Amino acid sequence: xxxxxxxxxxxxxxxxxxxxxxxxxxxxxxxxxxxxxxxxxxxxxxxxxxxxxxxxxxxxxxxxxxxxxxxxxxxxxxxxxxxxxxxxxxxxxxxxxxxxxxxxxxxxxxxxxxxxxxxxxxxxxxxxxxxxxxxxxxxxxxxxxxxxxxxxxxxxxxxxxxxxxxxxxxxxxxxxxxxxxxxxxxxxxxxxxxxxxxxxxxxxxxxxxxxxxxxxxxxxxxxxxxxxxxxxxxxxxxxxxxxxxxxxxxxxxxxxxxxxxxxxxxxxxxxx
Numbered sequence: 001x002x003x004x005x006x007x008x009x010x011x012x013x014x015x016x017x018x019x020x021x022x023x024x025x026x027x028x029x030x031x032x033x034x035x036x037x038x039x040x041x042x043x044x045x046x047x048x049x050x051x052x053x054x055x056x057x058x059x060x061x062x063x064x065x066x067x068x069x070x071x072x073x074x075x076x077x078x079x080x081x082x083x084x085x086x087x088x089x090x091x092x093x094x095x096x097x098x099x100x101x102x103x104x105x106x107x108x109x110x111x112x113x114x115x116x117x118x119x120x121x122x123x124x125x126x127x128x129x130x131x132x133x134x135x136x137x138x139x140x141x142x143x144x145x146x147x148x149x150x151x152x153x154x155x156x157x158x159x160x161x162x163x164x165x166x167x168x169x170x171x172x173x174x175x176x177x178x179x180x181x182x183x184x185x186x187x188x189x190x191x192x193x194x195x196x197x198x199x200x201x202x203x204x205x206x207x208x209x210x211x212x213x214x215x216x217x218x219x220x221x222x223x224x225x226x227x228x229x230x231x232x233x234x235x236x237x238x239x240x241x242x243x244x245x246x247x248x249x250x251x252x253x254x255x256x257x258x259x260x261x262x263x264x265x266x267x268x269x270x271x272x
Contacts, residue, residue: 001053002065003082004031004043010080013041014066025082026053026089040066053082053089056109060135060179061091064106067182068092071232085126088119093128100239101128102258106177108135113164117251120168124255129239131258132165136176136185138226149227150185155192156224162189164250168242168257175260176226183229186262192221227262236261 002013004022011022013033022031022043029051031043040062045054065081072079072094083093085103092104103123107116116132123130138144144151158166166174166189174187198213237260244254 001031001043001057001082002040002062002069003080004033012081013043016041024051024053025084027051039063058108060137061106061108063182064108064133064135064177064179065091067177068094068104068106068232085128086122088122090123090128100256101126102237102239103128103130104258105130105132106135107132107161110159111161113160113250116161116164117253121253121255124253127256129256129258131169131173131175131260132161133175133177134159134162134165135179137179138185139180147225150229151226153224153226155221156189157220158189158222158224164252167247167250168252173257173259178229181229184232184235184260185226185228185230186260187227188225189222190225192218192223194218194221230262234263236263 001024003010003025004013004016005011005025006016006020006022010025013035016022016033018033018035022033023029024031024043024045027050029045031045033041034044035041039059042062045051049055069079069081069092072092077094077096079092079094081092083090085093090103091106094102094104096102120130138151141153143155144153162174172188174189176185176187177183178185193215194217195215196213198211200208200210202208237258239256240259242252242254242257245252
């Protein structure tokens with residue numbers, strides 16, 4: 001965790017010092033301030049860990065949250081991390097000059113399409129614009145192909161929530177955070193077509209049967225085209241109103257969604 005309570009007041013790990021007593025905002029248990037060179041300063045529960053706020057946290061997730069927090073504080077904007085919104089806790093919370101609420105979720109753990117839709121709808125109820133940013137480590141994709149403005153991963157296996165996110169952003173506004181460099185990448189996923197060869201065989205009695213070859217879309221693989229890298233200072237962050245929609249596979253709640261605009265895109269997205 002990046003935030004703990006000191007005498008009931010929220011305290012950032014990177015601004016705290018060892019000595020005072022800190023407690024988890026979720027379960028109220030005592031936590032320990034951890035400061036090091038390789039991992040973002042954070043608070044850790046003492047074992048055994050039973051608090052849901054402490055489960056599934058990774059160094060990459062901590063670093064991604066700090067990346068966004070530091071950017072918004074430097075602009076400057078009112079910003080926070082692990083911020084309570086209703087019954088939920090937003091990874092990164094920021095406000096625009098006009099006081100509009102923005103929520104950035106850094107998703108690194110598996111989550112069902114139903115759960116991500118429910119959590120997004122809950123944020124919308126509080127008037128917040130939302131986006132989810134999958135974490136990706138490009139260094140681990142040895143088969144990626146370099147392009148003029150990024151990379152292409154010909155066979156990328158997206159998590160279920162990424163397929164939901166693609167539809168939520170109308171297949172054009174997905175962004176990834178590279179955990180190795182802290183860079184942003186604009187991502188577009190396309191279908192991967194697989195093929196079956198034609199075949200011939202003989203049935204008992206000597207009758208020959210055959211089937212023609214055909215192509216079909218892969219259920220597992222997607223072609224991921226990444227454009228970048230970009231820093232947060234290079235992109236523009238806006239919001240646009242999304243109507244509630246649904247299809248056979250997914251349900252998308254209505255509300256403001258966050259649009260991250262590349263520096264080479266000169267036409268601004270619609271803003272209410």
